Amino acid sequence: MIFEVWAPNATSVELMVLGARRPMSLGAEGWWSTEVEGVEHGAGYAFMVDGGGPYPDPRTRRQPDGVFGPSAVYDHARFTWSDHEWMGRDLRGAVIYELHIGTFTTEGTFQAAIERLQHLVELCVDFVEIMPVAPVPGGRNWGYDGVDLYAVNETYGGPDGLKSFVDACHRAGIGVILDVVYNHLGPSGNFLHPFGPYFADYKGSYWGDAVNLDGPGSDEVRRYFIGNAVQWLRDYHIDGLRLDAVHALHDNRATHLLAELAAEVDALACSVGRPLSLIAESDLNDPRMVRPLEAGGLGMTAQWNDDVHHALHCAVSGESHGYYGDFAGLPALAKVLTGGVLHDGSYSTFRGRSHGRSFAGVPGHRLVACLQNHDQIGNRPVGDRLPIPALKLGAGLLLTSPFTPMLFMGEEWGARTPFLFFSDHMEPALRESEAERREREFDGFGYVWDAPDPSEEETFLRSKLDWSEVKEEAHWSLLCWYRDLIALRKALPELSDPRLERVRVEVDPLGKWLLMWRGTLAVCVNFAEELVALPVPAGTVLLTSDEPVAADEDGLRLPGQSMVIYRPAR
Structure with a gap:
């Protein structure tokens, strides 16, 4: 077997394998190599560089004893695959x-x-x-x-x-x-x-x-x-x-x-x-x-889009601290739903300068949007998630938007378990300073930093999903809502249409409701706690988060904190 490693500045490199140290030869462009017989899959090895080490292989394929242990030979060809009929998936239209x-x-x-x-x-x-x-x-x-x-x-x-x-x-x-x-x-x-x-x-x-x-x-x-x-x-x-x-x-x-x-x-x-x-x-x-x-x-296929997250979060949570400040209010949500981003050269108060460029002409499927992700939950001091009423409305808008939607584990049933920041550094100095380092990282974000110690095992254990929650009525109901939204998105081409220029949004001046047009479909959201009437003609309800929903000469009447996907009569 031939071992190779790049070490252009070294004067000597040795391979430790099969209980012996073996000198390696310097070749072109700083690559050292040697051939050793009898080395099989799973054998441990390491390198000595100018007498220092032993170090794991920079391109090690396996570290059976962790980051401080030796590398192990790993042969990719030994694994038997059964996905021979898999033809891959395109990101367009995906969740x-x-x-x-x-x-x-x-x-x-x-x-x-x-x-x-x-x-x-x-x-x-x-x-x-x-x-x-x-x-x-x-x-x-x-x-x-x-x-x-x-x-x-x-x-x-x-x-x-x-x-x-x-x-x-x-x-x-x-x-x-x-x-x-x-x-x-x-x-x-x-x-x-x-x-x-x-x-x-x-x-x-x-x-x-x-x-x-x-x-x-x-x-x-x-x-x-x-x-x-x-x-x-x-x-x-x-x-x-x-x-x-x-x-x-x-x-x-x-x-x-x-x-x-x-x-x-x-x-x-x-x-x-x-x-x-x-x-x-x-x-x-x-x-x-x-x-x-x-x-x-x-040449990236897509990118994460924080602006959509921030606008959705503000709309369903009411928060406006730190970097959320520019995204408060339904006009900001309307702008991201139709233009992809809020900051397209506009002034960012959080950054103290103008930020971004217009995404005109970019199809929405190239922007991965979410209501929650590991950062947006885990970077909160106590790793708290959105409550079920907020998830219901936020998911309704996300899964009918022109973007590529992304969910975070447990979101679909409204998991109550937090997702906290956790680590397990071995060096005492890193372990003891992790909590302080984490607090410094988010200085100025508007939080009162009362996070649990990232190094404590309990912080990690608290972050594990509790799958038994799915059996509870409120969580099961939300899961069914997510399933129905995704199924409808896949059934109706209007809901996965990525052309931002075809999205139209109307918002209530008082901030109570939002109406997003996706082709001939109306996505109607009532953020207020009381019943409101939205200005849409009579038609057919395709999916609703709450009953009852009624349409009359005053428009479509929605209960408090509810939404409906609706096709007005032609």
Whole structure:
């Protein structure tokens, strides 16, 4: 077996395998290699660089003993797939379901998640988006502190566990999107520094050192991340990647890393014969992110859209603190529903400057919108979710909007369990400072920070979904509402039409109601607690959240905090 590792600045590199240290030979472009006979799948190995180490392989495929242990040889060809008839899924017209493997079930494993797939089939979602699965320190973490990016967290079930999960999803007709983090690596267990110039000499974001994407040696660093993306899509049969915080990628080269990645993924899609998606998390409000490469864009299939979340959240919760300030009031919601974003060059009071550009001409399916996600819940001090009445109205608007809707695990039944920030750093200094660091990160967001300690195991355990809630009447009723909304969205082309210019919205000057026209369909929402009449002609009720609904010469009368999808008579 041939072992290779990139270490361009090293004077000596040794391989530790089969109980011996073996010198490696320097080849072209800083790559060291050696061939060892008798090494089989599962064998442990590590590298010594200039006498330091042992270090895990930067491209390790498996870390059976965690981030501080040796790497293990892993042969992708040993896994037997059963998804041969899977032709992939297009993001257009899809509904995404975000989940965290560790808290989706009591067991917190890929296998346990497989046992809950029937719930997602009955909900009629098209993709599951799983939060990062790279190895992390300790036994619990959101995943954004990952290192050893080519490996899979053993706590969840390791590489075979992830493959089994993807295989089962495909057999169930569900695509899989994996959340990956390329803008930084975790603060613990990161052993890339001795190998080469993986990082720039400055902080790239609040979370850590900038990745070296445009300095000396960056050609190979870029290949490291692009190769990682290709691995998930090719070797794990993943259908798409969600790229964390791409605004924190510092790249001044003529061809941005994202454009280079998009070209590689396009080529791979042609090779494997199925669509592959790239979804960027970006707070730039820049339409170039989702414009095709041939149109001078960065080639992302879609991007997360915080503006839609903020406007929906304000409308159903009444909150207006921190970054929600500009989104309070139904006119803001009307603007995002028709234009995709609120800040299209307008002044952002939270940022203290103008922000964004117009998304005119961008189809709505390129904007992934949500009512809740891991950030918007977990970045609240006590991880609290929206109550059922708010979810009912918010989901009604989200699932009839021109965007690609995304749900967060448990949202569909109004889960009462919080989703808190949790971690399990091994070093005492990191563990003891985590709560203070977290509070500093959200200084100025308008919260009274009374969050539980992220390092306490109880914080993690409280965040696990309680599936027994589904049996309770109020939760079951909300679940049926979500199912009906998704089914109607898939049945009526008007509701998945991504053309923003065809969406018309009317709002009550007093802030009580909103009327969104989707073709000939009227989506009518009463945010007030009392009955209101909306100015629509007589017609047919297709779906309603509450009874009774009546139409007369004064319009459509809706009970307090309710909504109806309605087709007026022609």
